[in-house]
Amino acid sequence: MTEDLGYGWQSDLLDLPAYLKRVGYDADPRPDAATLRALHRAHVTSIPFENLEAILGRPVELGVEALQAKLVDRRRGGYCFEHTELFAAVLEKIGFEFTALAARVTMGATKLRPTTHALLRVQIPGEPALLCDVGFGSGPLEPLEFPAEGVNEVEQDGWGFRLFEGPRAWELHQRGADGWVQRHTFTLNETFHIDYELFNYFISTSPHSPFTTRAFTQKFSVDSLRVLDGTTLTTTRPDGHQEKRELPSEQLGAVLAEEFGIVLDPADIERLTAS
Template sequence: MSEDLGYGWQGELLDLPAYLKRVGHDGDPAPTAATLRALHRAHVTSIPFENLEIMLGRPIDLSLDAVQAKLVERPRGGYCYEHNRLFAAVLERLGYEVTALAARVTLGAAKILPATHALLHVRPPDASRDEPAWLCDVGFGAGPLEPLRLVDGEEAVQDGWGFRLRRGRTVTTWTPDTAEWELHQRGPDSWVQRHTFVQNEVFRIDFEVGSHYVSTSARSPFTTRPFAQRFSSDSLRVLDGVKLTVTRPDGSVETRTLAPEDLPGTLGEDFGIVLEGGDADRLVEFVRARS
């Protein structure tokens, strides 16, 4: 057996039938653009975003076995590194060309923020090199439902949700061909820059480094409160601490505040996240201690 040098996504180790069942995809698995769109939509609408392992005092394990056990075999979810670790293995197994990228989540902020979000740059195997690649983002928790073509000015309305890509500034003077890309999401009143990225390849080990920061740093927003998202064609559900928000494609928003003891039930009913063993009590205790 050859040494694992850290390249690729170990698609050969994936339980593909279990994954396809989890996301409800029973279509043709041939590695085409149509299959990519269908799988992306199925993944985004089936497996929720959540950071609960951090609240429960457990490290995030990005091995493929661990990610499959959590996101596929159990009624749980994960954050971007877990989602895109899994999706990259799926696409690699099916025959796509998969390259990971690192993005800086801005949400409209102007200052430089760390590159702590994972994206995937994907090509079907029979695609011409002259055709644009696809940008996949199954791990943000708020869409897009389907991948976007990596084209400057590309704009897509997916079931009422709006997204666009555009080139931003040139990153440095000594690499003039390296342009920063921006992903924007349409808000109630205007477009909001969601994150920026450049086309520099990152690897599994880079996921490990980014995940360590996100899950342990006091500066990370994910170490202070539970956060979960579930995206669908008709709603974006967000649990931020004890605040539950439901946003519709037309921009309407409903918000309510939960008691800490309501969190486990809400996670199950609204997000499809079921906490096992003593995890529900541990989550409630964590939130009460922070209140």
């Protein structure tokens, strides 16, 4: 048995047919642009974003076996490091060439932020490189092309995104109700599973992490972004229109199951409503 030196993404442990069934992809996957676009769209619209394990005080595990058990077999969601590691294993299994990256989430802030987000840069021979961002919870639906110069501004089913190289780093912007907002910045320095393990530990355990202070769940689709922040449910449409409502605590379990596809044990629901 060859020693795992940590440069790959454990695709030998991945049950690819189970993953494809989970995201509703029923074609023969090939390492080409059409497959990548379809898989990206299928992933972001099928597997929700959530930090519930951290809020419940349980460890958030990376590695293909743990991610497959949670996101595929148990049909739960996760945050960026979970999504991106699973997607990396899928791409590696199919035969794509890619580089894992780390980003600084800004959401319009100008102060320097730590690297707490995971991305993939995919290179298909003979084509421009593509940015895959399956773990942010709010798109994009499909990969974004790295522009050779200038700005790549795209609209995907009404959702707007911009990707360009800024003075310090690459920038991804997303269009909201009030215009364009810088979502995150990143460089093209390669990162690996061991780096994500370190970032993940901070995100899931530090009292300074936003993911240890309140429950947060997102589900992205072609026509809506649903966000459950604590007990506030917000639905955003591609044109920026929002609808908000406060949930009584007794409705939390039902909303998680019906709106996000996340089914929790009654004891976990009780702990979430008490947190």
